[in-house]
Amino acid sequence: MLEHGGNLRDAALRHGRDDWLDLSTGINPNWYPAPQVADNAWHRLPEADPALAEAAQAFYGAPLMLPVAGTQAAIQALPRLRPPSRVVVAAPSYAEHAHHWAQHGHSLRQVPYDALDAAVDECDVMVVCNPNNPTGASVPPEPLLEWAARLGARGGWLVVDEAFGDTAEGGVCAHAGHTHGALIVLRSVGKFFGLAGLRLGFVAARPALLSDLADLLGPWTVSGPAQQVALAALRDRAWQDGTRSRLAAGGQRLQDLLARHGIRSSGAALFQWWPEPRAEAFHEHMARQGIWTRLFTNAARGIRLGLPPDEDGWRRLERALTLWTKEDL
DSSP: OOOOSOOHHHHHHHHOOOOOEEOSSOSOSSOOOOOOOOGGGGTSOOOOOHHHHHHHHHHHTOSOEEEESSHHHHHHHGGGGSSSOEEEEEESSOHHHHHHHTTTTOEEEEEEGGGHHHHGGGOSEEEEESSOTTTOOOOOHHHHHHHHHHHHTTTOEEEEEOTTGGGSSOOOGGGTTOGGGTEEEEEESTTTSSOGGGOOEEEEOOHHHHHHHHHHHOSOOSOHHHHHHHHHHHHOHHHHHHHHHHHHHHHHHHHHHHHHTTOOOEEETTEEEEOOTTHHHHHHHHHHTTEEOEEEOSSSOEEEEEOOSSHHHHHHHHHHHHHHHHHHO
């Protein structure tokens, strides 16, 4: 299994402490206040509630969506719905995409973001995280839709993972099902709403592909409590509007704080990333201060930081960065 952020049990075992400020994920630290669910949500088999898909379609602007048990479920299933194909995954990006496409007989290449256009005509499937995790790189809608049309003309797919798209402009959900049916868009409830524990995401695509995906995933993929909580979150426009503003301000604050300590970062509202030459040393330094960061040691060698949850967290982070700067002098 690949390593991910949020692995605080590993952090506690490795460093012998439990007072962590967890900045290792890009999840909203101030999550949606989940309402009380109906008692029978724990008793009944979780039949799919059409209202959930309708609320998601309204929130994301998609013509049709399938609820799934987190976007991870779709990431693992989509490679099983195609015969062996030539697959290009934008790199660096969320490692689960390349990991699963490589497991099902496909020919895989990882291509830098600035070389994707040239690669479209040399593949059958292209996978792009937009905004990218971990770097925050993004591709405007116009080239994405052009790539989808070029791929779709010969039966290909463009998979766009918009898990971090709720705080960004330029999503392409509204176009899923068009462009020769090539466009497949993944959206996540876990990041923006801070509800990763629900294990809920949505897939926008043409009806036939969503039907095939639903058949592969089987019945009862999303729990009853998760459906009820998500329905409330997707309909709560006042909370969504306020949260977008707070997260945008938090992302800028984090970037500015890092810049004051000599770190030039990029990212999105929920996280910042930079290529750190001494990535392991930085990660260990922060761990000694009780701050858990996301360390990348592969081609995307660097550090990702999420947002602190409160002012005490911001102060802890600033103190740790100050100590790092002093040690580095």
